[in-house]
Amino acid sequence: xxxxxxxxxxxxxxxxxxxxxxxxxxxxxxxxxxxxxxxxxxxxxxxxxxxxxxxxxxxxxxxxxxxxxxxxxxxxxxxxxxxxxxxxxxxxxxxxxxxxxxxxxxxxxxxxxxxxxxxxxxxxxxxxxxxxxxxxxxxxxxxxxxxxxxxxxxxxxxxxxxxxxxxxxxxxxxxxxxxxxxxxxxxxxxxxxxxxxxxxxxxxxxxxxxxxxxxxxxxxxxxxxxxxxxxxxxxxxxxxxxxxxxxxxxxxxxxxxxxx
Amino acid sequence: xxxxxxxxxxxxxxxxxxxxxxxxxxxxxxxxxxxxxxxxxxxxxxxxxxxxxxxxxxxxxxxxxxxxxxxxxxxxxxxxxxxxxxxxxxxxxxxxxxxxxxxxxxxxxxxxxxxxxxxxxxxxxxxxxxxxxxxxxxxxxxxxxxxxxxxxxxxxxxxxxxxxxxxxxxxxxxxxxxxxxxxxxxxxxxxxxxxxxxxxxxxxxxxxxxxxxxxxxxxxxxxxxxxxxxxxxxxxxxxxxxxxxxxxxxxxxxxxxxxxxxxxxxxxxxxxxxxxxxxxxxxxxxxxxxxxxxxxxxxxxxxxxxxxxxxxxxxxxxxxx
Numbered sequence: 001x002x003x004x005x006x007x008x009x010x011x012x013x014x015x016x017x018x019x020x021x022x023x024x025x026x027x028x029x030x031x032x033x034x035x036x037x038x039x040x041x042x043x044x045x046x047x048x049x050x051x052x053x054x055x056x057x058x059x060x061x062x063x064x065x066x067x068x069x070x071x072x073x074x075x076x077x078x079x080x081x082x083x084x085x086x087x088x089x090x091x092x093x094x095x096x097x098x099x100x101x102x103x104x105x106x107x108x109x110x111x112x113x114x115x116x117x118x119x120x121x122x123x124x125x126x127x128x129x130x131x132x133x134x135x136x137x138x139x140x141x142x143x144x145x146x147x148x149x150x151x152x153x154x155x156x157x158x159x160x161x162x163x164x165x166x167x168x169x170x171x172x173x174x175x176x177x178x179x180x181x182x183x184x185x186x187x188x189x190x191x192x193x194x195x196x197x198x199x200x201x202x203x204x205x206x207x208x209x210x211x212x213x214x215x216x217x218x219x220x221x222x223x224x225x226x227x228x229x230x231x232x233x234x235x236x237x238x239x240x241x242x243x244x245x246x247x248x249x250x251x252x253x254x255x256x257x258x259x260x
Numbered sequence: 261x262x263x264x265x266x267x268x269x270x271x272x273x274x275x276x277x278x279x280x281x282x283x284x285x286x287x288x289x290x291x292x293x294x295x296x297x298x299x300x301x302x303x304x305x306x307x308x309x310x311x312x313x314x315x316x317x318x319x320x321x322x323x324x325x326x327x328x329x330x331x332x333x334x335x336x337x338x339x340x341x342x343x344x345x346x347x348x349x350x351x352x353x354x355x356x357x358x359x360x361x362x363x364x365x366x367x368x369x370x371x372x373x374x375x376x377x378x379x380x381x382x383x384x385x386x387x388x389x390x391x392x393x394x395x396x397x398x399x400x401x402x403x404x405x406x407x408x409x410x411x412x413x414x415x416x417x418x419x420x421x422x423x424x425x426x427x428x429x430x431x432x433x434x435x436x437x438x439x440x441x442x443x444x445x446x447x448x449x450x451x452x453x454x455x456x457x458x459x460x461x462x463x464x465x466x467x468x469x470x471x472x473x474x475x476x477x478x479x480x481x482x483x484x485x486x487x488x489x490x491x492x493x494x495x496x497x498x499x500x501x502x503x504x505x506x507x508x509x510x511x512x513x514x515x516x517x518x519x520x521x522x523x524x525x526x527x528x529x530x531x532x533x534x535x536x537x538x539x540x541x542x543x544x545x546x547x548x549x550x551x552x553x554x555x556x557x558x559x560x561x562x563x564x565x566x567x568x569x570x571x572x573x574x575x576x577x578x579x580x581x
Contacts, residue, residue, distance in 0.1 A: 003332075004332075013350075013381075013383070016377075016380035016381050016383075017381070019377075019380065020366070020377050020380075023369070023373070023377065024366075024368040024369070027368070095364065095366070095367055096360075096362060096364035097364060097366060099360060099364050100360070100364040100365075100366070100378070101381055102330060103328065103330075103353065103356075103358035103360065104353060104378065104381035104382055104429075105350045105351065105353045105354040105381070105382060105383070106350070106381050107350060259330060259331060259332070260291070260331060
């Protein structure tokens with residue numbers, strides 16, 4: 001720690017902190033997975049079959065198939081977001097777990113990295129759960145869909161990093177509502193979860209292209225449908241850039257909050 | 261890497277067993293325009309029990325956080341367990357235990373899991389930690405509560421577990437920020453007993469407190485801090501002898517105002533007032549006691565001067581917020 005604004009200095013000391021979160025989760029794993037799965041499944045099945053029955057094919061596939069690919073990304077994003085907002089805030093502010101850890105030979109940068117990697121781990125599990133359900137329902141058959149698996153942790157890192165930046169400046173749980181209302185929910189509407197972004201007016205479409213969820217979906221949906229995505233490097237780069245810049249900014253904001 | 265291996269490498273790093281465990285020179289920290297730590301220097305040797313006293317806002321907790329490398333100083337140098345801080349704070353903290361002011365035990369875990377998870381932050385293996393857990397639980401008086409959840413523990417039990425947790429890495433030095441604040445008298449005496457055991461074993465202790473009795477009973481050396489500066493320093497007895505008269509007569513009751521104004525100044529070398537009590541400080545209380553005997557409305561108590569009198573003399577009696 002040389003200065004508040006230096007780049008994160010991370011080490012493998014983050015692993016015991018990750019294991020701490022994993023040990024807590026293991027005690028409640030089954031209800032946690034079911035809880036995380038229920039909400040996206042209700043939307044996917046309700047809208048997919050209900051609304052889908054009124055719709056013609058979307059991009060050449062039944063609406064439920066189109067929506068399933070979006071739901072995988074949406075659910076992965078939400079899992080990382082909830083973990084880094086509510087759960088990280090509890091550990092940092094309410095339980096003072098981070099204070100205890102930082103009295104050991106672990107730095108704040110390591111703790112923030114552990115929170116990020118843990119959020120990505122949970123996001124990965126959420127994404128896999130939706131993918132399994134979609135596969136069991138026969139919505140995807142292609143082995144190409146297996147390429148979604150390595151993308152899920154990256155999507156988790158992207159939205160985990162953004163969530164940590166919000167947590168770093170949050171005075172209370174209530175603050176997170178702004179993040180959902182002003183960012184997550186509009187993004188879900190603009191990024192092609194529920195309908196193709198080609199349906200948007202030109203100005204909104206340009207905005208959509210700046211949003212990370214759009215790029216996650218541009219990778220996951222073609223793979224889900226058994227096709228090779230266009231512009232893979234660009235989409236990966238956008239997700240990685242949000243993750244790396246988001247993490248660096250979050251670390252600086254946490255230092256300002258906690259190391260004074 | 262084990263805690264004892266870390267300690268050996270720390271020993272090699274400075275190459276001398278006589279170096280103080282903690283050495284601070286001209287430490288400074290500023291928040292805005294206010295210097296909350298303003299030129300603090302101290303040396304703590306192996307096996308000492310050292311107390312940092314001061315009113316709220318004196319800079320005690322900030323000094324501890326600076327020593328642990330959790331806050332960047334605005335001036336001065338710190339060496340802790342053979343390492344420069346904050347540059348090598350992480351390596352220094354491998355040999356340090358901390359009991360924070362507010363309990364931050366992990367509420368999701370049992371008593372034993374708290375020790376296991378905390379030991380892993382020091383890079384200890386599960387086997388290493390588990391071999392230490394029985395002794396730590398014994399020390400904390402929680403041998404039969406290993407599987408209890410944190411929420412079911414009393415305040416005193418939580419403190420004892422926090423103390424045991426700070427020893428999981430076999431530290432050279434343990435920092436405690438107000439170790440008995442918020443405990444009832446029984447629980448406080450149990451903690452004091454455990455701290456005395458640690459001192460007897462040769463563990464170096466640094467504690468902040470505003471219980472003078474705590475500092476007087478446990479510590480061989482005391483610093484009084486106020487407004488970021490060290491204003492007195494020494495052994496408890498020595499400080500009392502140096503700073504205040506040997507005897508104190510506390511007076512309260514009806515007619516105190518008039519008596520304090522007319523009679524009190526002639527009866528003591530120093531008279532202080534705090535709320536509804538007048539304190540007479542004197543090397544010889546005989547005159548004051550016989551004069552008070554004759555006063556019908558006043559009640560009084562004669563006692564030996566203690567550290568609290570030193571503290572109040574040095575830091576004043578007005579309320580600190």
